[in-house]
Amino acid sequence: MRIYMDTLISKFKDLVGQTVTVKGWAYNVRSSGSIAFLQLRDGSGFTQAVVAKPNVDEASWNAAVDTTIESSVIVTGTVSKHPKQEGVYELQATQVVLVQKAEEYPIGKKEHGPEFLLDNRHLWLRAPSQWAVQRVRDRIIHAIYDWMRDHDFLKIDSPIFTPNACEGTTELFEVNYFEDRKAYLTQSGQLYLEAAIASVGRCFDFGPVFRAEKSKTRRHLTEFWMMDAEAAFVEHEENLKIQEQLIEFVVKRVLEDCQEELKILERNVEPLKKVQAPFERLTHAEAIKILRDKGSDIGDMDDLGADDETTLTQMYEKPIFIEKYPAEVKAFYMKRDPADPTRVLNADLLAPEGYGEVIGGSQREDDYEVLLARVREHKLPEKEFQWYLDLRKYGSVPHSGFGVGLERLVAWICGLHHVRETIPFPRLMNRLEP
Numbered sequence: 001m002r003i004y005m006d007t008l009i010s011k012f013k014d015l016v017g018q019t020v021t022v023k024g025w026a027y028n029v030r031s032s033g034s035i036a037f038l039q040l041r042d043g044s045g046f047t048q049a050v051v052a053k054p055n056v057d058e059a060s061w062n063a064a065v066d067t068t069i070e071s072s073v074i075v076t077g078t079v080s081k082h083p084k085q086e087g088v089y090e091l092q093a094t095q096v097v098l099v100q101k102a103e104e105y106p107i108g109k110k111e112h113g114p115e116f117l118l119d120n121r122h123l124w125l126r127a128p129s130q131w132a133v134q135r136v137r138d139r140i141i142h143a144i145y146d147w148m149r150d151h152d153f154l155k156i157d158s159p160i161f162t163p164n165a166c167e168g169t170t171e172l173f174e175v176n177y178f179e180d181r182k183a184y185l186t187q188s189g190q191l192y193l194e195a196a197i198a199s200v201g202r203c204f205d206f207g208p209v210f211r212a213e214k215s216k217t218r219r220h221l222t223e224f225w226m227m228d229a230e231a232a233f234v235e236h237e238e239n240l241k242i243q244e245q246l247i248e249f250v251v252k253r254v255l256e257d258c259q260e261e262l263k264i265l266e267r268n269v270e271p272l273k274k275v276q277a278p279f280e281r282l283t284h285a286e287a288i289k290i291l292r293d294k295g296s297d298i299g300d301m302d303d304l305g306a307d308d309e310t311t312l313t314q315m316y317e318k319p320i321f322i323e324k325y326p327a328e329v330k331a332f333y334m335k336r337d338p339a340d341p342t343r344v345l346n347a348d349l350l351a352p353e354g355y356g357e358v359i360g361g362s363q364r365e366d367d368y369e370v371l372l373a374r375v376r377e378h379k380l381p382e383k384e385f386q387w388y389l390d391l392r393k394y395g396s397v398p399h400s401g402f403g404v405g406l407e408r409l410v411a412w413i414c415g416l417h418h419v420r421e422t423i424p425f426p427r428l429m430n431r432l433e434p
Helices: 009-014 058-066 114-119 128-150 190-200 236-257 259-264 284-293 306-313 368-377 382-390 406-414
Strands: 019-032 035-041 046-052 071-081 089-100 183-185 202-210 223-232 280-283 320-323 340-344 346-351 356-364 399-405
Touching (some): 009 089, 019 089, 035 071, 128 202, 128 406, 190 382, 190 399, 236 259, 236 346, 306 320, 306 346, 306 356
Parallel strands (some): 046 089
Antiparallel strands (some): 019 035, 071 089, 346 356, 356 399
């Protein structure tokens, strides 16, 4: 049984007619004559406290009329149904305590530009829309954990400091701490999870990752969160089915549990209801042909850019797997397609409605000699990758994995244009505060 010292607004529907005490903030205030209305937020939800002068003592009335936007208050009263709005509940106040009278709040009802709002992110988080986004984010995280545990994936924590880049890129943050050794902030826990599967079979991590690329697109952050998963004895086709089932589950959970949040965000949920397996599937070659038919000059062996992904995802109502990319544009550890060695057994999952990639995954190369040759082809430092190569010397098995970008997933499900709203305090190439 959960025990609360005070009542949460989210519980009001079960407390009609009862006297309760709410502790929170007044996000809007208005008064007229002998009545005042305090729009309250306590973290769990929103309500209106109706303060009628005849029903409260003088101190409470003075506290109510002195309350400013974002003042913190404690209000006691009786829960009642809203007289006009179905499913909405109010608080008929009998006592009001002003905990702290807020100064003039810098975020008003007028339109503010994104830079102003980001400069005041510590306050902007209080807005109903941002409250809703963070609650959806929380629900997505919990849904991922639930699905992974229900399908025998064990949580394994991978390191934040790494001696090498997972994919050989130089766009990482170098850390000068380990004397004469170079270290970097991780871009993925994948390689370490591959080591763990020989112990636990199936595993995942979930944590912050970092990329130092100078990108200003609406899909990129400098610091973001990833869920990486790896599974022993899983090959390409099963890998796609796992991803498919996971995303279907997550979207369904949000639709079930976050109706109020999605309503606040004015998210059209009809497209989300269509996120059901099986998802659409195209090979890279098929995607290139479609893009060219639509006027793109993309090359046969080119990776897909953001505009290409947007074009493709606007054509289908379900997420799309783009599989079997050219090996030359993908990471060294991806297993080649036996039917066409110029391709790899990988797939990117693109979210519909123009949102683009939310998952990247592949079957991993499990042969020692082949992987060693790939390391050398990519001119990677063999010494730093020797431990990773060792995994192919002692009981190597076919295995696959994938990474889910949390912020991109939140942006799509919430219907947000830019990922900067999906994380409490976004870190971009030009933003380190607040």
